[in-house]
Amino acid sequence: MYTIDIALSATLTGHQNPIFSLAKSSHPSHIFSAGNDKGVVEWDLEAGKFKRILCSVPASVYAMELLEERSILVIGLRNGEIWCVDIDKQILVRKMSTERGAVFALKSIPEKGELIAIGEEGVAYVWSLENFDLLYRFRVSTTTVRTIESYPGGNQVAFGDKDGYIHLYDVAEFKAVEKKKIHSMPVTALAASELYLYSGGRDAQLFQLTQKDLSIAQHLTAHMFTVYRILVHPQEAILATISRDKSIKIWERSSLALLKNVSVDRGFDAHRLSINTGMWFNNQLITAGDDKLIKVWNVTFQEK
Template sequence: MNKIEVLKKLSLTGHQNPIFALEVDEGAALLFTAGNDKGVVAWNLASGIFQKIVLPVKSSVYCLHRLPHTSYLAVGERSGLVTIVDYVNHKILARLQHHQKPVFGLQAFHTKNELLISSEDGTVSVWDTQTFTMLYNFRVSQETVRCIALNHQENHFALGAKDSKISIFDAQEYSLIHEIDEHSAAITSLCFSPDDSRLLTGGRDAQLNIFETANYSLFKNITAHMFTIYRIAYHPTLPLFATASQDKSVKLWRADDYSLIKNISFEKGYEIHRLSINNMLWINAHTLATVSDDKTVILWDIEVLE
């Protein structure tokens, strides 16, 4: 994998304010986006046009998460409210009202009917996704718990906080296993490698850290961006991953040696976002979606040439 071609496929416009969250439906037919606007928007990925407002909201949306194998979308708001909406049947299923401060992280399990919610209040709540009742609530930090990453075996999950610490929890007992303190600023992104052997972390310090999950020791440190790393995402099938940053760039990296393959930025000649890139998502093996403070969604065509 020596050369990758990146082409801007579509720019989706219509949001009136910065976009923070995105998610895709199970069949990759719809893309959902939300931010400082008053609603969660669905886009038709085949045509690239606006399809519908999925859910009107009263405060900013910081995270979206589809519950596995369902048409249920969890919507986390600045108010602390999490709404579960069935986007196919146009029905609100539940309003999870526990957190009184903004919700930043949502993560559902495939192996059990549970949903994790993290908040600015420093706690994580665990909800039953069939009855939508709260099962547990536990404190992680005195500051915001910004992001959640569940490993593929679903026996560990990582939580990243504003105090720069990463907490590793057992996914069955919800007990703390390990604490990592290698970043110098707030943690803003977490991602386990596909084989669960490594945990990749990014923060406001612009550092990309790679940890061995056998003992969570630091394997490698990379100054990956100029500013905050808001998202780390592995490619669905290829040995590469992407990072998205406040510095208005997306970078593609080799997963074997963590070397840089491609810098998708204005400076490198790409017609990319002009403001902070707040989130991204692999739609499929060839399409990467990014959202920004510049109120646009961009779909990128990613092709491996050799």
Template sequence: MIEIKNTGILPGHQNPVFTIESGLEPHTFFTAGNDPGIVKWDLRQMKHEKVLAKVNTSVYALHRPVTRPILLTGERSGQVSAIDLVNEKPLKVLSLHRFPVFDIKTSGRKGLIYVASEDGYVSVWSLEDFHHVYTFQVSKDTVRSISLSPDEQQIAFGCRDNSIKIYDTAELSPVAELEGHTMSVFSLQYSPAGNYLLSGSRDAQLKIWDTASYTQVRSIPAHMYAINHISFHPGHRWFATASMDKTIRIWRLEDFAPVKTIDLAGMGGHALSVNKLLWVNDRTLVSVSDDKNVMVWDISLESEENPG
């Protein structure tokens, strides 16, 4: 039986919180949303440490590359900023998009930054010196989400036109277009082994795609409303989904079975849409919401992982 406890409700934001990302230290993380700043939190103290940086418009995306100690931020204005996390100072502003930036990912092997925007384009930047490398149109509508395959050979884009576009990262050429969702694709995640691509949509469906053929394996009515985010547990056997229906669900990757639901009534969960999740470690999940709260969850998977 999985055991879940709410170990902290961290107030501080005055407006909805849209995104979350890990810090350099295992006990720190960052959040941002409709507030005029990016907040740094300390899990040891269970409180906010400081405002890392001020922003001019809402922040929809935060991303920390594995290979460099910086934080990349995507704003409603289209601006992308790089913040030096060692000195905690602004480093560079990447100006190109004129519409909101919804997702940012990086390739450590290629040393590239990928930025997805409401304008339907994806811009590519050097992770080393931040020069603009390339821009290409993925959709005639908004590009909402990005996921890189574990081997970084392919990159998937979730779009507002209900489609998922798969590109080869070597030439940035299209490989496949996946159709099946009936509304915008809000979240994409390749499985840790790379054999599946999981997609979550405004249509509340969780779809599983086989990456060898990019055919649909399963379609699961996972939530009542939009699936905002999909996040894999560090142990790779589990994943969590966050939804506009105010709930978080824990799933078993082996058979895509739901094993636990975190909600307001039963567990003191969020009162409004859950927007993003972060596994801080193999027992700690942090969630952010339109209700302005940051919540910390202690999740024990030991009994499920080691039956008997």
């Protein structure tokens, strides 16, 4: 069990509209943010300030994925386009698109050299990371899919749909392995650790699932409203959840014991509107949302 201290390090301002997505940069102290502003912004966390606008885009951004080895940022847009932008040269390398509807989720599978995109139409598109040619296209769900997560090692990938189902696929040939209704409302967040798949939904529930067959190990009501992100810490045995209820919660990964609750009501200078996205950046937690702010939190851990 851990004791956790969390303190606000910086608040980054400049966005004029809600923020929906954050991503790491190939630069070690930079991140990207995007949302309804129709532009992708780069921030220098070390300096705590705006760096540049990487690119302008024709529609809202719902998802971003860094291809670190190639220094390319992949951007998923509301209009169904997927842009691949060279971070160093600041040029558009490739533009792909889905047949219709917004792109809500992106996931690279480095082990297979592939990129998956899915969204409003419930169809997954798989592109080659080498040349961005379309390799596969398959229907996952008859309704919207908002989230993708790959298991450690990249052998299987999970999709969460609007009807509360999680769809598990084998990555080798993208064959369906398991389909199970987990939530009573849409699945809005997925995250995997070495042992479990975690799922969050519009029903405010957090589920801990066995990876093999999606059976429920534990579940609880994590928030008052939608769970928008589940963020597994890269080293410590904890995870964070963020929500439409404007709170950040940090949990022990195996027991799901609540370790810290961060919100304005708890006395923190936290978000005052829905928190839509977040990411771990070493031992800093980065959050952003409808209040157009990016908040950088310093998190310290001590094992009991």
